[in-house]
Amino acid sequence: MVRELQFRQSLTLALLLASSVGTGAAQVSHGFHRTFAVSLTQPVSLDVDLVDGDLRIAYARDGVVDMSLAAQNATTLDPQSLSSRLVVSQSGNRLEVREQPLPGAQELKLTYTIDVPYRTAVHTSIGRGRQSITGILGPVNTDVGQGDAEISYVSLAVAAHAQTGDLSFEVVGGKIEARTGQGQIKCQRAPQGITAETQDGDIFLAVVGPSTAIVKNGYGRIVADGVRDTLAGTTSAGEIHVKAVPHQDWMLSSVSGTIRLELPPAVGYYLDAVTGSGELMVRRDDLDKANSRSRRLAQEANTGGKRIEVRTETGNIVID
Amino acid sequence: MKSPFKFSKRLVLLELLLYTSAIWGQKDPGVRGGIQNTGGGLQQQGIPIPHPPLISAHPVTGATVNDNERKSFEEGILRAGQLEATCDTCNDVTDGAPVPGELDPQFPQVHTNSNGTGARHNADQCFVCHAQPQLGGSGGFIVPNPSDSVPQQAENPQFRLVPHRFGRLNTVPSFEKQYGPIREVRFKYKPDGTRDGGVHQLWTVRGSSNDPTIPNCGLTQPDFEAQLKAGNLAFRIPLQMTGLGLIESIQDHEILAHHESTAALRAPLGIVGHPNRSGNDGTITRFGWKAQNKSITMFAGEAYNVEMGITNEVFPTATEEDPDCNGPNKPLPNDVVRTDKDDHDNKAFDNPLHILPDWMQFQVMMRFTDGPAPDPNPSASAQHGKTVFSEIGCALCHTPQMQTAPVMLSPVLQDRTVNLFSDLLLHHMGAKFADDVIQGQAGPDEFRTTPLWGVGQRIFFFHDGRTADLLQAIKDHFSPANTRYPASEANGVVHQFNRLTPEDKQAILDFLRSL
Numbered sequence: 001m002v003r004e005l006q007f008r009q010s011l012t013l014a015l016l017l018a019s020s021v022g023t024g025a026a027q028v029s030h031g032f033h034r035t036f037a038v039s040l041t042q043p044v045s046l047d048v049d050l051v052d053g054d055l056r057i058a059y060a061r062d063g064v065v066d067m068s069l070a071a072q073n074a075t076t077l078d079p080q081s082l083s084s085r086l087v088v089s090q091s092g093n094r095l096e097v098r099e100q101p102l103p104g105a106q107e108l109k110l111t112y113t114i115d116v117p118y119r120t121a122v123h124t125s126i127g128r129g130r131q132s133i134t135g136i137l138g139p140v141n142t143d144v145g146q147g148d149a150e151i152s153y154v155s156l157a158v159a160a161h162a163q164t165g166d167l168s169f170e171v172v173g174g175k176i177e178a179r180t181g182q183g184q185i186k187c188q189r190a191p192q193g194i195t196a197e198t199q200d201g202d203i204f205l206a207v208v209g210p211s212t213a214i215v216k217n218g219y220g221r222i223v224a225d226g227v228r229d230t231l232a233g234t235t236s237a238g239e240i241h242v243k244a245v246p247h248q249d250w251m252l253s254s255v256s257g258t259i260r261l262e263l264p265p266a267v268g269y270y271l272d273a274v275t276g277s278g279e280l281m282v283r284r285d286d287l288d289k290a291n292s293r294s295r296r297l298a299q300e301a302n303t304g305g306k307r308i309e310v311r312t313e314t315g316n317i318v319i320d
Numbered sequence: 321m322k323s324p325f326k327f328s329k330r331l332v333l334l335e336l337l338l339y340t341s342a343i344w345g346q347k348d349p350g351v352r353g354g355i356q357n358t359g360g361g362l363q364q365q366g367i368p369i370p371h372p373p374l375i376s377a378h379p380v381t382g383a384t385v386n387d388n389e390r391k392s393f394e395e396g397i398l399r400a401g402q403l404e405a406t407c408d409t410c411n412d413v414t415d416g417a418p419v420p421g422e423l424d425p426q427f428p429q430v431h432t433n434s435n436g437t438g439a440r441h442n443a444d445q446c447f448v449c450h451a452q453p454q455l456g457g458s459g460g461f462i463v464p465n466p467s468d469s470v471p472q473q474a475e476n477p478q479f480r481l482v483p484h485r486f487g488r489l490n491t492v493p494s495f496e497k498q499y500g501p502i503r504e505v506r507f508k509y510k511p512d513g514t515r516d517g518g519v520h521q522l523w524t525v526r527g528s529s530n531d532p533t534i535p536n537c538g539l540t541q542p543d544f545e546a547q548l549k550a551g552n553l554a555f556r557i558p559l560q561m562t563g564l565g566l567i568e569s570i571q572d573h574e575i576l577a578h579h580e581s582t583a584a585l586r587a588p589l590g591i592v593g594h595p596n597r598s599g600n601d602g603t604i605t606r607f608g609w610k611a612q613n614k615s616i617t618m619f620a621g622e623a624y625n626v627e628m629g630i631t632n633e634v635f636p637t638a639t640e641e642d643p644d645c646n647g648p649n650k651p652l653p654n655d656v657v658r659t660d661k662d663d664h665d666n667k668a669f670d671n672p673l674h675i676l677p678d679w680m681q682f683q684v685m686m687r688f689t690d691g692p693a694p695d696p697n698p699s700a701s702a703q704h705g706k707t708v709f710s711e712i713g714c715a716l717c718h719t720p721q722m723q724t725a726p727v728m729l730s731p732v733l734q735d736r737t738v739n740l741f742s743d744l745l746l747h748h749m750g751a752k753f754a755d756d757v758i759q760g761q762a763g764p765d766e767f768r769t770t771p772l773w774g775v776g777q778r779i780f781f782f783h784d785g786r787t788a789d790l791l792q793a794i795k796d797h798f799s800p801a802n803t804r805y806p807a808s809e810a811n812g813v814v815h816q817f818n819r820l821t822p823e824d825k826q827a828i829l830d831f832l833r834s835l
Contacts, residue, residue: 062373115374
């Protein structure tokens with residue numbers, strides 16, 4: 001059995017810059033590169049706390065954590081001020097990365113790249129900056145003040161919160177919890193589903209498990225393709241468009257936005273659709289079109305099936 | 321140039337003398353890191369088998385994979401880890417659910433468009449046969465019950481896991497040993513005496529408890545024991561998939577230039593060598609035990625069809641077409657780029673993402689998997705062994721390095737040194753090796769020089785996995801000529817090896833296990 005590392009070390013950029021290597025990006029002028037050995041027998045825990053900068057965490061190989069920091073704009077780089085900016089500590093398979101803001105260094109655009117083993121759990125907190133996390137076991141827990149986050153190919157649960165910024169998820173094996181104050185949320189191929197909430201912005205879902213999508217205000221749309229379980233969608237003035245097989249119950253509601261359902265031809269379902277003052281348009285043969293002149297349609301189609309509940313105060317309802 | 325046949329006659333006598341008088345004090349150090357700390361040995365301890373390594377940054381330019389390449393690589397791991405079912409809608413593929421018998425229970429099972437385990441197959445998951453020392457490696461051992469609270473010892477997955485998964489009724493042939501190599505078989509000849517050479521898949525889906533659409537499947541396996549007794553079986557074991565993108569990126573002229581540069585040294589040792597070539601465009605083929613496959617793409621398409629019975633763009637028709645064993649929810653080809661707009665099975669409503677098929681993502685993954693990493697701290701003996709390895713002529717075929725093409729679509733692959741330890745050419749290996757199978761221009765006793773990178777962590781050696789002892793593997797390179805086959809082209813080098821001091825022999829073994 002591989003023996004676990006039992007030491008703790010602190011590193012500063014002053015030492016690291018001396019043995020720096022470039023990352024290969026043409027615009028990068030200075031940086032550092034450091035490798036930390038980790039044990040195969042336990043998952044890695046990575047905790048990153050940054051004030052400002054772009055962060056990229058990605059699987060590369062097992063047994064090592066490979067960390068690099070690149071700064072753009074060589075002419076403005078002050079190695080002395082940068083030297084104390086980053087502190088990395090390791091205790092066994094747990095690594096902590098902390099950025100300490102320094103006066104005069106704010107103009108630097110820093111990119112942190114951390115290659116990790118597959119079995120890595122990540123917690124990040126970034127004041128301002130973009131981040132991407134890909135190819136790891138997870139779980140992933142991330143907080144962003146201002147910036148976008150892209151999270152993909154994570155096997156376990158993901159929680160991502162942004163004050164302002166877009167959140168994107170692709171191929172996540174665990175449940176996703178996503179909240180952003182201002183920004184859109186995109187999620188595709190999440191078998192355990194997502195709870196997505198934005199104050200104002202669009203939500204796009206594709207091939208997801210049991211999911212909830214909430215747009216609190218504004219014209220944010222909810223677009224869902226290939227929902228494979230329950231779906232709850234709520235928006236204000238934006239449109240809701242669902243194209244899927246109703247494998248489980250759906251509940252869709254808006255204040256004034258149009259709600260449009262696109263269902264496969266021969267699928268069975270029970271539709272309960274109500275609009276307060278909008279139009280109800282049925283374009284399918286398996287529903288009674290005569291009823292669609294009213295503002296409520298409650299009917300089984302194709303011997304019935306899962307319940308699709310649609311509610312809008314002033315918006316239209318379209319059933320394709 | 322001296323005739324290799326005359327040369328080998330003299331060698332036979334020398335070798336016989338050496339074999340009878342020498343005391344072999346040398347020993348194969350074994351799998352680097354220990355079998356227990358690699359592949360299924362880790363799984364046995366509850367530690368998932370490590371994932372394939374992503375290709376490292378270019379050592380000179382620093383170029384790395386771009387975002388698309390990285391995502392394709394990740395997607396490929398997911399697809400290769402997927403436990404294939406006999407149909408798209410079988411209940412063993414539940415989105416997000418762990419699958420019994422899965423290599424890594426935490427792998428998310430994401431619904432894709434390409435399940436279709438064949439009525440006949442050798443395996444139902446890529447990684448089940450490519451898990452040593454990590455996923456994407458060569459054949460190793462797998463825990464047969466990883467989802468159980470008390471895992472059993474890792475073993476040949478063809479002994480219990482694959483043949484009986486989901487209740488399938490298969491008889492395990494005697495050549496699949498519990499702790500032996502994963503073997504697939506080719507038949508040398510057909511019953512009418514003409515050449516066969518094709519793979520005859522080991523298992524059928526008869527008895528599958530998870531697929532209600534094939535209750536009447538009555539397929540039986542070939543009579544492998546009778547074929548074995550008749551000497552009509554040729555065995556092949558799984559090759560590692562790591563570093564194949566780099567090997568693919570080597571241009572033909574690089575291969576030929578290395579070969580020409582050693583002509584004067586090879587001639588006295590009786591080493592000839594020639595490329596296998598594509599019957600279509602005449603370029604050098606280089607993948608597989610006989611260098612029979614032109615590209616990773618061809619390799620992947622063939623593996624999906626031949627090993628798992630999953631038809632695809634490259635191999636669109638099934639090896640077994642019995643309708644009782646191919647359910648109605650399994651349209652042909654099973655795994656293709658989706659272009660359908662047809663909603664007869666609600667696919668466009670369930671999964672509107674027209675993503676690449678499994679086999680194609682799999683080949684992209686292989687392309688961006690790094691080459692095997694050598695021991696970063698080789699012993700003094702191993703370092704010495706590297707020199708001896710070259711001095712006695714091993715490196716004349718096991719070419720240590722080649723360079724990839726100067727300009728590639730992916731900068732991470734271009735103008736890069738590949739430490740493959742192979743000339744990628746075919747050599748006569750004599751009667752002891754001959755499997756009597758012809759593939760392209762590879763004759764019955766010809767094999768590609770196996771790349772030695774990664775040999776330090778392989779368990780079994782040679783195309784048939786005949787030995788797990790590296791010293792024996794070196795010795796087995798020797799084969800005298802007989803009435804049917806010429807002598808092994810390696811005889812001269814084996815002779816040089818036999819004349820080494822015990823320390824030098826051990827150094828070579830240590831060097832090889834450092835790769």
